Amino acid sequence: xxxxxxxxxxxxxxxxxxxxxxxxxxxxxxxxxxxxxxxxxxxxxxxxxxxxxxxxxxxxxxxxxxxxxxxxxxxxxxxxxxxxxxxxxxxxxxxxxxxxxxxxxxxxxxxxxxxxxxxxxxxxxxxxxxxxxxxxxxxxxxxxxxxxxxxxxxxxxxxxxxxxxxxxxxxxxxxxxxxxxxxxxxxxxxxxxxxxxxxxxxxxxxxxxxxxxxxxxxxxxxxxxxxxxxxxxxxxxxxxxxxxxxxxxx
Amino acid sequence: xxxxxxxxxxxxxxxxxxxxxxxxxxxxxxxxxxxxxxxxxxxxxxxxxxxxxxxxxxxxxxxxxxxxxxxxxxxxxxxxxxxxxxxxxxxxxxxxxxxxxxxxxxxxxxxxxxxxxxxxxxxxxxxxxxxxxxxxxxxxxxxxxxxxxxxxxxxxxxxxxxxxxxxxxxxxxxxxxxxxxxxxxxxxxxxxxxxxxxxxxxxxxxxxxxxxxxxxxxxxxxxxxxxxxxxxxxxxxxxxxxxxxxxxxxxxxxxxxxxxxxxxxxxxxxxxxxxxxxxxxxxxxxxxxxxxxxxxxxxxxxxxxxxxxxxxxxxxxxxxxxxxxxxxxxxxxxxxxxxxxxxxxxxxxxxx
Amino acid sequence: xxxxxxxxxxxxxxxxxxxxxxxxxxxxxxxxxxxxxxxxxxxxxxxxxxxxxxxxxxxxxxxxxxxxxxxxxxxxxxxxxxxxxxxxxxxxxxxxxxxxxxxxxxxxxxxxxxxxxxxxxxxxxxxxxxxxxxxxxxxxxxxxxxxxxxxxxxxxxxxxxxxxxxxxxxxxxxxxxxxxxxxxxxxxxxxxxxxxxxxxxxxxxxxxxxxxxxxxxxxxxxxxxxxx
Numbered sequence: 001x002x003x004x005x006x007x008x009x010x011x012x013x014x015x016x017x018x019x020x021x022x023x024x025x026x027x028x029x030x031x032x033x034x035x036x037x038x039x040x041x042x043x044x045x046x047x048x049x050x051x052x053x054x055x056x057x058x059x060x061x062x063x064x065x066x067x068x069x070x071x072x073x074x075x076x077x078x079x080x081x082x083x084x085x086x087x088x089x090x091x092x093x094x095x096x097x098x099x100x101x102x103x104x105x106x107x108x109x110x111x112x113x114x115x116x117x118x119x120x121x122x123x124x125x126x127x128x129x130x131x132x133x134x135x136x137x138x139x140x141x142x143x144x145x146x147x148x149x150x151x152x153x154x155x156x157x158x159x160x161x162x163x164x165x166x167x168x169x170x171x172x173x174x175x176x177x178x179x180x181x182x183x184x185x186x187x188x189x190x191x192x193x194x195x196x197x198x199x200x201x202x203x204x205x206x207x208x209x210x211x212x213x214x215x216x217x218x219x220x221x222x223x224x225x226x227x228x229x230x231x232x233x234x235x236x237x238x239x240x241x242x243x244x245x246x247x248x249x250x
Numbered sequence: 251x252x253x254x255x256x257x258x259x260x261x262x263x264x265x266x267x268x269x270x271x272x273x274x275x276x277x278x279x280x281x282x283x284x285x286x287x288x289x290x291x292x293x294x295x296x297x298x299x300x301x302x303x304x305x306x307x308x309x310x311x312x313x314x315x316x317x318x319x320x321x322x323x324x325x326x327x328x329x330x331x332x333x334x335x336x337x338x339x340x341x342x343x344x345x346x347x348x349x350x351x352x353x354x355x356x357x358x359x360x361x362x363x364x365x366x367x368x369x370x371x372x373x374x375x376x377x378x379x380x381x382x383x384x385x386x387x388x389x390x391x392x393x394x395x396x397x398x399x400x401x402x403x404x405x406x407x408x409x410x411x412x413x414x415x416x417x418x419x420x421x422x423x424x425x426x427x428x429x430x431x432x433x434x435x436x437x438x439x440x441x442x443x444x445x446x447x448x449x450x451x452x453x454x455x456x457x458x459x460x461x462x463x464x465x466x467x468x469x470x471x472x473x474x475x476x477x478x479x480x481x482x483x484x485x486x487x488x489x490x491x492x493x494x495x496x497x498x499x500x501x502x503x504x505x506x507x508x509x510x511x512x513x514x515x516x517x518x519x520x521x522x523x524x525x526x527x528x529x530x531x532x533x534x535x536x537x538x539x540x541x542x543x544x545x546x547x548x549x550x551x552x553x554x555x556x557x558x559x560x561x562x563x564x565x566x567x568x569x570x571x572x573x574x575x576x577x578x579x580x581x582x583x584x585x586x587x588x589x590x591x592x593x594x595x596x597x598x599x600x601x602x
Numbered sequence: 603x604x605x606x607x608x609x610x611x612x613x614x615x616x617x618x619x620x621x622x623x624x625x626x627x628x629x630x631x632x633x634x635x636x637x638x639x640x641x642x643x644x645x646x647x648x649x650x651x652x653x654x655x656x657x658x659x660x661x662x663x664x665x666x667x668x669x670x671x672x673x674x675x676x677x678x679x680x681x682x683x684x685x686x687x688x689x690x691x692x693x694x695x696x697x698x699x700x701x702x703x704x705x706x707x708x709x710x711x712x713x714x715x716x717x718x719x720x721x722x723x724x725x726x727x728x729x730x731x732x733x734x735x736x737x738x739x740x741x742x743x744x745x746x747x748x749x750x751x752x753x754x755x756x757x758x759x760x761x762x763x764x765x766x767x768x769x770x771x772x773x774x775x776x777x778x779x780x781x782x783x784x785x786x787x788x789x790x791x792x793x794x795x796x797x798x799x800x801x802x803x804x805x806x807x808x809x810x811x812x813x814x815x816x817x818x819x820x821x822x823x824x825x826x827x828x829x830x
Binding site (some may be wrong): 027159179 | 775
């Protein structure tokens, strides 16, 4: 009896250790969290037109994604929500420099409950808790912080800022009423806000324009499908989809 | 002390059903292991709850199943000493001793701390922790602790069973002195006849959860004589030893006994088995036994297949010898017969 | 020192504050639960046992989420008790304390129970017969004799509390200066490409605190043993 128990034990161990998940064949796309729906639709469209090309889409805060790629996570195409993280990977030689272009643009807004009496940025100091993407890795948070610093409001908001791991988590906090308001992109608010609405748009002069650079990674440059997909992302068809979701393309 | 008990308790496969009434100061509860002695005592103390019955101590009802009356152990003023001392490990000796004293209402505090310490000779242990005390010291502290709670009844649940023989008879005088000095009645539980003999007057004989009889230690011992290989154990308290020829001579009644296991201590408790006494109809001229006592038979009694012979050896000396029925007939032993009892000096066993 | 920002110093202080508060707050409850489970027989004992040990096997995020549902604006307790009283728990340091206390509760109860079960029943009988009621016995006998278990349980909860992340991040959020404890700060740094040095520095602090706690535990346990 004892021997068969031992054998079964080792068999299970071996199975667990050596079961290799199906290797991601096809193209790995790492994209900013705010691009989730639009990228999923675009890769879906591409697959319909080019059957046989499979996509693995990975979304998150652009800084966190950059770190993943730096640490060896598989990514063929990287779509960031600001230049900083693209530049970061450039310095690490992980981006094919010839293949960087701009994908889309966006606008930073502030959302909250409809009855909140808030009209401009300066009013946010009246609130108790505000959700913001962690400026250490979330571009939406970096943009918001830039604006708050420029407006001289950052010190007043100490102890009131709830750090979110990406811009969608920000929206979720606001939507659930756990915070009084959140800094998100216009596209997130339009797409997904249920219980909150845009209270005001953050004045563009206070922060750098929200720009989404896209690039093929060093790894991706070995795949012909990646280059083809990049071309598609720059096409009119793709831009129509972007506009549908509320992004700007110029 | 007056105790009236009617109790029923059933658990697992055991059923305790007792009914008795006792009055006195030194009561024994005797029986083999598993006969329910500890259960009974636990019920009297209030540590467990009977199925039904009544317990009345000195006129106060401690438990009455019909009236749903069950006084909690902390209010019963019943003390207990267990087989193992169970001293509080986190308190010093003094802390242990005063635990019950502190919780006794001033009205009930009749026993002086210093007196108890004196009687039990534990003054030198006062500030020590309890972990490294010897077995005997621990048990003495346990006795002192129970006594200082000023109980009106002390339950002694096999307090000597865990001690080795020499220690056992060492503790006995302390126990007796404490209870006598402070007039505390006790219920002494044991499976040892010898302990019954030493510690109790009346005995409740328990077997399989039932009280077989209410008797005296003496009667019990005599009845058991025929069943036991050892027969009847004569207990002799002897004094004033004189060294003679390498052994000791003690005073006993108006005679002297020569005892091989004697020593120079002024007083000792000795045991002599009835089976070690040989009876002669007439004075044997020469005999190797060092002790030859002239006795008169008080009476004989039957115990199974043996006959016990109560002997008056002069002064206050009493012995019980044991012979076969044939011997009684052959020697013509009956009331008022004169006999000679021969005992070897080596037959005596020193207990204390 | 080590380039810590004010937010980082807050994180360190907050971690210690939350873990300490959670431990102290839980002590009486854990003791009561351990006592009841050791000394009282009643129906539903198994249910209580399971309930107390559940946080041990549940992922902390599950616990955090359940607490959120319970104590949030729409929750059972939130709606009927907290809101009317004007008490806000979610996204405050109090929520962090609650999350830590719940997650660490079984860790505190277990050693207490073990210590209590090791107490010779006769000691309890003796104390009762010497005139001590059940509460008196708890305070003067059970508590002192099981103190090593109490200390062990406290240390375990404190240590677990220093490392609490899953439940805390959900129910207290990551608010620098308010609820961002060391694990949350490390997580934030670890997500950032340039944050590795800071993350490691905070790890070192975390280890240092744990070492101090464990050494203190040893010293305290030795002192508690009565010497002759």
